[in-house]
Amino acid sequence: MHKSIYVPQLPDFLSLCERNYAALLPLLPETPQLGQQLFIALGEQDIYCLTVLEVARFTTRVKIELSSADHVYFQPSFDVQLYHDARLAEVVRAQQQWRFIGVYPYPNATMSQPDEKRQINMLLRDWLNLCARRGTRQHSAVSG
Template sequence: MLRKAPYIPKLPDFLSLCERNYAALYHLLPSSTTVGASALIQLTAHDIYRVTILEAAPFTTRVKIELSSGQQHFFQPSFDVQLYHDARLAEVVRAQQQWRFIGVYPYPNNTMSQPDEKRQINLLLRDWLNLCSRQGYCAEPVVL
């Protein structure tokens, strides 16, 4: 039986991904940096996402990205992203109900996470940001 080599994260590749995500997400943030401020991003007539500032500090900001259109979908994507302004990095810290991803998961595991789950969830953010840049537009920011 051929054994698969263990996953070894490549830090420069991951940091590059986080840098690109920061650059793309930064332009979608609400103009106000106060907690509760949000911006709407409309992808289709029925798919509207809300980017809400959850925490704001001098060097970091945590935002929540969630589908906020009025229709109920089977899958309601939602994730929190931590932005590190001094390093210009954006990292997903929560996706759906899972918090704090580790660099490498043993496989198999109880949560059925992939060995590179942290990288995969940040690639999902990259794909969502690419979709926004191709067909989304920002509505007026909303302050709650």
């Protein structure tokens, strides 16, 4: 049986990044500041910290990580780059992996899926949907 090769669909991917941008932007402060943190509670045990890592004229980079101490074995963490001129949000780091390519050969050394870039951005979409349904924004602070 011949397995088909994954071919990325750029319009679909850009649409996903546009929807992620529209869903993430309301969670952020109106004027983000470097080091600023805010917290999203999805339940008593699941509190996520959003930290502003970079602020530039056309971009903002935010780190999203589970900050609950109860989850010692797996701490989900990813960085999202927001492109304000294009109104797109893209995951640029997940766990320890930086910058995703459009298509990975399979199998590969990192065991990334052929559509890993799309899947990691769909994870952001799912997390944002969960925030919209169950999330409660807590307080905001600027870390020193």
